Amino acid sequence: MKDVAARAGVGLKTVSRVVNEEAGVTPDTVARVQAAIEALGFRRNDSARLLRTRRTSSIGLVLEDLADPFYAPLSRAVEDVARAHGALLFTGSSAEDPRREQELVLAFCARRVDGLIVVPASDDHRYLSPEIEAGVATVFVDRPAGRLDADVVLTDNAGGVRDGVAHLIAHGHRRIGFIGDQPGIHTAAERLRGYREAMAAANLPVSNAWYAMGPTTPERVRASIDAMLSGPEPVTALLAGNNRVTVTAVRVLSGLTRPVALVGFDDFELADLLSPPVTVVAQDAPGLGRTAAQLLFRRLDGMASDAPTRTELPARLIPRGSGEIPPAS
Amino acid sequence: MKDVAARAGVGLKTVSRVVNEEAGVTPDTVARVQAAIEALGFRRNDSARLLRTRRTSSIGLVLEDLADPFYAPLSRAVEDVARAHGALLFTGSSAEDPRREQELVLAFCARRVDGLIVVPASDDHRYLSPEIEAGVATVFVDRPAGRLDADVVLTDNAGGVRDGVAHLIAHGHRRIGFIGDQPGIHTAAERLRGYREAMAAANLPVSNAWYAMGPTTPERVRASIDAMLSGPEPVTALLAGNNRVTVTAVRVLSGLTRPVALVGFDDFELADLLSPPVTVVAQDAPGLGRTAAQLLFRRLDGMASDAPTRTELPARLIPRGSGEIPPAS
DNA sequence: CCTGATCCTGACAACGTTGTCCATGTCTTG
DNA sequence: CAAGACATGGACAACGTTGTCAGGATCAGG
Numbered sequence: 001m002k003d004v005a006a007r008a009g010v011g012l013k014t015v016s017r018v019v020n021e022e023a024g025v026t027p028d029t030v031a032r033v034q035a036a037i038e039a040l041g042f043r044r045n046d047s048a049r050l051l052r053t054r055r056t057s058s059i060g061l062v063l064e065d066l067a068d069p070f071y072a073p074l075s076r077a078v079e080d081v082a083r084a085h086g087a088l089l090f091t092g093s094s095a096e097d098p099r100r101e102q103e104l105v106l107a108f109c110a111r112r113v114d115g116l117i118v119v120p121a122s123d124d125h126r127y128l129s130p131e132i133e134a135g136v137a138t139v140f141v142d143r144p145a146g147r148l149d150a151d152v153v154l155t156d157n158a159g160g161v162r163d164g165v166a167h168l169i170a171h172g173h174r175r176i177g178f179i180g181d182q183p184g185i186h187t188a189a190e191r192l193r194g195y196r197e198a199m200a201a202a203n204l205p206v207s208n209a210w211y212a213m214g215p216t217t218p219e220r221v222r223a224s225i226d227a228m229l230s231g232p233e234p235v236t237a238l239l240a241g242n243n244r245v246t247v248t249a250v251r252v253l254s255g256l257t258r259p260v261a262l263v264g265f266d267d268f269e270l271a272d273l274l275s276p277p278v279t280v281v282a283q284d285a286p287g288l289g290r291t292a293a294q295l296l297f298r299r300l301d302g303m304a305s306d307a308p309t310r311t312e313l314p315a316r317l318i319p320r321g322s323g324e325i326p327p328a329s
Numbered sequence: 330m331k332d333v334a335a336r337a338g339v340g341l342k343t344v345s346r347v348v349n350e351e352a353g354v355t356p357d358t359v360a361r362v363q364a365a366i367e368a369l370g371f372r373r374n375d376s377a378r379l380l381r382t383r384r385t386s387s388i389g390l391v392l393e394d395l396a397d398p399f400y401a402p403l404s405r406a407v408e409d410v411a412r413a414h415g416a417l418l419f420t421g422s423s424a425e426d427p428r429r430e431q432e433l434v435l436a437f438c439a440r441r442v443d444g445l446i447v448v449p450a451s452d453d454h455r456y457l458s459p460e461i462e463a464g465v466a467t468v469f470v471d472r473p474a475g476r477l478d479a480d481v482v483l484t485d486n487a488g489g490v491r492d493g494v495a496h497l498i499a500h501g502h503r504r505i506g507f508i509g510d511q512p513g514i515h516t517a518a519e520r521l522r523g524y525r526e527a528m529a530a531a532n533l534p535v536s537n538a539w540y541a542m543g544p545t546t547p548e549r550v551r552a553s554i555d556a557m558l559s560g561p562e563p564v565t566a567l568l569a570g571n572n573r574v575t576v577t578a579v580r581v582l583s584g585l586t587r588p589v590a591l592v593g594f595d596d597f598e599l600a601d602l603l604s605p606p607v608t609v610v611a612q613d614a615p616g617l618g619r620t621a622a623q624l625l626f627r628r629l630d631g632m633a634s635d636a637p638t639r640t641e642l643p644a645r646l647i648p649r650g651s652g653e654i655p656p657a658s
Numbered sequence: 659c660c661t662g663a664t665c666c667t668g669a670c671a672a673c674g675t676t677g678t679c680c681a682t683g684t685c686t687t688g
Numbered sequence: 689c690a691a692g693a694c695a696t697g698g699a700c701a702a703c704g705t706t707g708t709c710a711g712g713a714t715c716a717g718g
Contacts, residue, residue: 001704011668016706024666041459046439047380048704051673056376058419058440067405069398069598076396079422088436090387091420093408107417110375111387130370247598254602268598269398269576273583275604330674340698345676353696377674380703665714670707677702685694 001042008036019044050112059296060090060108062101063119063142067093070243070266070285071119074141077289078117085297087114096185098122109136115296117141117289123184125150137299141292143186144310151299153292153311157187157265160281160315161194162201164239164263167279167323169202173237173261174327176204177228178211179221179249180241188213191241191265210235221248229260236327237261243268250278261325265315272320279323281315288313330371337365348373379441388625389419389437391430392448392471396422399572399595399614400448403470406618407446414626416443425514427451438465444625446470446618452513454479466628470621472515473639480628482621482640486516486594489610489644490523491530493568493592496608496652498531502566502590503656505533506557507540508550508578509570517542520570520594539564550577558589565656566590572597579603590654594644601649608652610644617642 001019005012010029017025018033025033036042050056061078063071075091082089090108094101101121105128108116115137118125123146132138132150140152161178168176178195181188192211199206209231212224221244228235238253238260240246246264253260254274264271267282291311334344339358346354347362354362365371379385390407392400404420411418419437423430430450434457437445444466447454452475461467461479469481490507497505507524510517521540528535538560541553550573557564567582567589569575575593582589583603593600596611620640 005668012704013668013670013706014666017667020706026666029666041463043435043439043460045380045441045704046436047376047385047441048673049706051374051376051380051675051704052706054673065405066395066408067402069401072398072401073396075420076394076422079395079420083421088419088440089421090417091404091408092412092418093405106372107375110372111417112374112376131372134370250599250602270579270597270599270603273579274599274602334698341674342676342699343697346697349676355696358696374674377703378676380674380705381676383703659718661716661718663714663716665712667710667712669710671709672707673705675703678700680697680699682697683695685692687692688690 001044003040004033004036004042007040008032054112056112056114057086058088058090058111058113059115059117059293060092060105060111060113061117062092062094062104062108062121064096064121065093066091068243069268070283073285074289077286078293081290081293081297085300087297094119094121096121098124102127105131114300115139117292117296118145119143120145120186122146135304137296137304139292139296139299141288149308151292151295151308151310153288153295154313155187155283155288156312156314157190158194158197160265160283160317161191161239161241162198163315163317164265164279164281164323165195165198166202167317167319168237168239168261168263169198169204171237171261171324172327174204175207175210175233175235175237177225177235177238178241179224179228179238179245180211180213181216181245183213188241195239207231207233209233213241216242216244216248218248218251221245222252225249225252229256229258235260237323237325238263240264242266246278246280250274258328259325261327262322263317267318271318274322276322276325277320279320280318282318283315284313330373332369333362333365333371336369337361383441385441385443386415387417387419387440387442388444388446388622389421389434389440389442390446391421391423391433391437391450393425393450394422395420397572398597399612402614403618406615407622410619410622410626414629416626423448423450425450427453431456434460443629444468446621446625447474448472449474449515451475464633466625466633468621468625468628470617478637480621480624480637480639482617482624483642484516484612484617485641485643486519487523487526489594489612489646490520490568490570491527492644492646493594493608493610493652494524494527495531496646496648497566497568497590497592498527498533500566500590500653501656503533504536504539504562504564504566506554506564506567507570508553508557508567508574509540509542510545510574512542517570524568536560536562538562542570545571545573545577547577547580550574551581554578554581558585558587564589566652566654567592569593571595575607575609579607587657588654590656591651592646596647600647603651605651605654606649608649609647611647612644613642 243266572595
């Protein structure tokens with residue numbers, strides 16, 4: 001910038017003014033400066049600029065896995081909102097590891113992002129308090145923050161599962177299985193709650209053998225399904241607690257001769273082309289991202305100190321067939 | 330940092346030393362400084378640090394769409410490599426719009442990222458020359474740079490399609506259709522080339538009605554397929570030029586009574602569970618990302634000035650059944 | 659021709675770090 | 689005990705930008 005000033009024969013500040021398109025510079029001078037900028041291939045150093053202005057125009061997004069088909073559209077929605085507000089996006093995957101989440105969050109804070117959107121992997125976010133007090137707007141999405149009062153945008157997980165289970169009950173099922181993610185994960189616990197509530201609402205007992213929580217590896221899911229289908233009171237229908245469980249469930253069930261009804265949580269591409277087409281409870285992944293990002297920017301634009309809010313987006317049952325299979329007699 | 334120094338009763342530089350874990354500070358002093366840091370909730374401002382050191386430890390990734398099932402794993406792979414090198418990742422989607430690509434790239438450069446990984450949306454990257462000369466390592470991935478000699482990591486698109494078409498020919502097909510993306514997109518052009526080459530290698534003529542290039546909207550793809558199947562010389566097999574085309578093709582073909590063989594480009598989840606299971610030519614998306622990122626960091630770690638390289642990763646045919654459907658007589 | 663208002667422009671400090679260099683104090687060695 | 693080596697700490701400038709403020713033209717009105 002110094003070089004540009006020298007070449008254009010003007011002061012440093014005048015160059016700054018031109019670069020920022022501030023008013024109050026003679027067109028003639030502007031032209032001279034522009035020419036110098038062009039000639040020298042000058043590009044403003046935003047790092048320095050942001051050091052001075054104390055706004056980085058960037059936000060950090062921490063989620064579980066950028067490559068997960070559920071989170072990818074969420075990120076994209078966040079990105080779109082960020083772009084509309086002229087902000088760039090740092091992304092990072094926590095891989096469900098609390099330490100990695102914290103590392104990422106703190107690294108983003110050290111870069112002085114204006115705000116954070118976090119899909120929590122840990123259940124204790126008190127480490128974030130100093131940052132939030134220091135002015136980093138923070139919105140949690142998909143799962144609430146642990147031990148911290150902060151904005152959160154969620155799907156109505158329990159409600160979604162209730163609808164799914166009610167759908168199965170409506171088609172005659174009484175022994176319904178639920179296969180969820182690790183019980184420590186908030187969404188997994190909520191979905192289990194929805195399952196219990198729906199069963200209770202229909203006055204159906206729930207055997208301990210009918211629900212299983214744990215890692216969503218194909219092996220574990222397969223084992224859980226096998227167990228549920230082979231016990232003394234085998235289930236006639238399954239509710240798969242998330243997209244990865246659903247995929248494995250579809251695979252396992254397709255290998256059986258006995259038909260088993262299935263409702264999956266989270267929609268997925270081509271679900272309608274499988275046989276039978278897979279009924280799902282769909283979350284609005286882009287909606288979660290968009291809502292969270294919009295809230296974040298509203299915080300940045302002034303409503304910084306209002307009380308934290310909690311937004312819940314509905315889940316939507318999409319009947320396609322696999323939930324309408326009648327119970328095997 | 331000033332505050333920390335004051336509270337610990339040491340000089341500014343000593344705090345800096347402690348924060349950076351530099352040698353030459355008494356353990357006693359270190360403890361005092363640590364305590365002050367703790368008490369004040371101090372966190373080093375990386376923006377300032379990086380202004381001084383001229384390394385931002387961050388890289389920028391520009392791709393077409395973060396939410397695309399092909400690019401999501403690619404980003405994740407890039408992220409993993411970046412993390413291993415202690416760098417953070419800026420991401421941005423160009424939405425196939427050259428202007429947006431340029432905006433993102435230049436915004437990243439203004440932030441002084443150490444390096445860039447770009448999936449080109451434009452065919453002219455000369456705007457990047459000054460940046461590259463200024464020291465921004467740049468690797469193009471999935472498609473080569475336009476009018477710029479730079480590192481690039483590609484899939485062997487033509488080879489992959491050749492294998493796919495050969496597979497169809499081996500199963501008796503003679504009239505094979507190809508549905509590709511916009512012809513201006515390098516990968517689309519390469520795949521078309523592979524199609525032509527494979528047909529030529531088998532001494533098969535190619536009718537103009539057998540290949541169609543254009544946007545990958547369901548409407549356009551559907552129309553193209555309809556046309557290919559209804560002309561005077563209807564095709565008996567289709568090669569879908571990318572994942573979105575495949576999805577629509579599966580959908581369209583499943584609605585037909587006449588069986589049509591299909592090979593898709595890009596693998597997708599549950600392809601094996603459709604009926605018939607979908608044969609694909611799979612790209613190694615994580616491999617592309619990993620290779621590009623590793624190359625980028627090798628550039629950053631010294632091999633800055635070596636000649637640009639071109640790496641081509643093989644595509645792999647995964648026969649699942651849909652490619653083995655014999656031609657309808 | 660003078661005065662004050664208006665408009666441009668540039669000098670300077672500051673943002674929060676780190677690199678350089680020097681001062682001080684302590685230890686080792688002849 | 690003197691002198692050099694070494695360990696430790698701090699002052700200062702610099703990174704590249706912007707905010708503040710004051711100085712100098714220019715212009716209109718009296």
